[in-house]
Amino acid sequence: MATRALLIQSRRHFSNGAIQNVTMVGGGLMGSGIAQVAAQAGNNVTILEVGQEQLKNAQNIIGQSLGRVAKRLHKDDPNAANKFIEETTSRIQGVTDLARSVENSDLVVEAVVENMELKHKIFKELDEAAPQKTLFASNTSSLSIAEIGSVVQRKDRFGGLHFFNPVPVMRLLEVIRTPDTSEQTHQTLMRWGKSIGKTCVTCKDTPGFIVNRLLVPYLAEAARMLERGDATAEDIDTAMKLGAGHPMGPLELLDYTGLDTGVFIMEGWHRKYPDNPLFKPVELQKKLVAQGRLGRKSGRGFYDYRKL
Numbered sequence: 486m487a488t489r490a491l492l493i494q495s496r497r498h499f500s501n502g503a504i505q506n507v508t509m510v511g512g513g514l515m516g517s518g519i520a521q522v523a524a525q526a527g528n529n530v531t532i533l534e535v536g537q538e539q540l541k542n543a544q545n546i547i548g549q550s551l552g553r554v555a556k557r558l559h560k561d562d563p564n565a566a567n568k569f570i571e572e573t574t575s576r577i578q579g580v581t582d583l584a585r586s587v588e589n590s591d592l593v594v595e596a597v598v599e600n601m602e603l604k605h606k607i608f609k610e611l612d613e614a615a616p617q618k619t620l621f622a623s624n625t626s627s628l629s630i631a632e633i634g635s636v637v638q639r640k641d642r643f644g645g646l647h648f649f650n651p652v653p654v655m656r657l658l659e660v661i662r663t664p665d666t667s668e669q670t671h672q673t674l675m676r677w678g679k680s681i682g683k684t685c686v687t688c689k690d691t692p693g694f695i696v697n698r699l700l701v702p703y704l705a706e707a708a709r710m711l712e713r714g715d716a717t718a719e720d721i722d723t724a725m726k727l728g729a730g731h732p733m734g735p736l737e738l739l740d741y742t743g744l745d746t747g748v749f750i751m752e753g754w755h756r757k758y759p760d761n762p763l764f765k766p767v768e769l770q771k772k773l774v775a776q777g778r779l780g781r782k783s784g785r786g787f788y789d790y791r792k793l
């Protein structure tokens with residue numbers, strides 16, 4: 486990642502409009518990454534999780550990633566690197582009580598599993614507990630923002646903030662507005678995104694927004710290409726890295742983001758838009774998921790990571 490963007494992320498007391506206190510609902514890989522970049526930019530971040538074990542996991546993810554960022558920012562100055570890690574960590578706290586997590590919150594970002602019922606339950610409770618001023622956003626990668634926000638009263642203060650994995654490295658943030666999102670909310674979310682070092686783009690509330698709408702069908706076609714026996718996994722990935730300049734080949738990227746995630750997104754879209762051939766789930770990918778080959782996180786996907 487460009488050092489300039491890292492520096493922006495790590496700049497303290499950077500003006501980010503009205504937002505200073507951020508509540509991160511869900512401390513998985515994406516939630517931890519979002520919490521980290523917000524804290525690096527000087528926000529106070531409260532991570533809400535279901536238990537201490539999950540909070541510990543978030544702390545570990547953030548600790549490892551902060552170590553990498555600190556190394557890059559202060560490679561010749563271990564004292565400055567440690568100070569950076571300590572200061573950023575001190576701005577992050579973990580809680581398991583929903584009402585407490587939003588007491589002083591300016592912005593809530595939700596990044597729990599892609600389950601509409603669960604998101605509705607959480608946002609209903611948040612809507613009752615949070616101050617009126619608090620803005621709400623979901624980091625969903627495939628569900629409709631308007632549908633997620635349908636359960637809250639504050640529809641004008643609800644939008645989408647879609648980050649990319651790994652959050653501390655990827656420079657893009659998609660800021661999604663529904664027909665109900667107010668201009669003021671949208672502008673505040675755009676300003677906040679910029680203040681945490683991201684380049685923001687806007688998209689309507691459409692399936693996959695910009696990146697996933699293009700990326701998911703491309704990744705699926707790479708899996709179909711392998712399924713048809715057109716080329717080997719290694720050659721498909723090499724081709725896209727060297728021929729198209731991508732940092733990862735499509736099958737490597739599917740392993741990185743999780744084959745189960747890919748299948749889940751495609752199945753959801755296919756159910757909603759059965760006539761769109763781009764959204765047709767890939768049999769090979771479904772078969773690998775059924776075998777527990779989910780990608781890097783399970784040790785095996787298209788590739789075998791167990792010996793690495």
Ligand code: 3HC
Pocket residue numbers: 486549550551553554557625626648649650651652653654655697700732733738742746
């Ligand atoms: N935290 C902090 N720093 C990290 C990091 C993390 N989690 N992961 C990597 N880095 C840093 C490394 O420390 C390294 O820094 P250095 O150059 O100072 O040593 C730098 O990033 C490069 O990392 P690596 O040397 O380990 O490996 P690569 O050069 O192969 O880069 C990569 C890794 C950044 C993941 C790169 O391969 C890449 O950009 N891949 C594509 C990722 C992508 O497409 N993401 C989007 C997925 S779609 C999505 O998220 C949408 C969702 O809805 C599913």
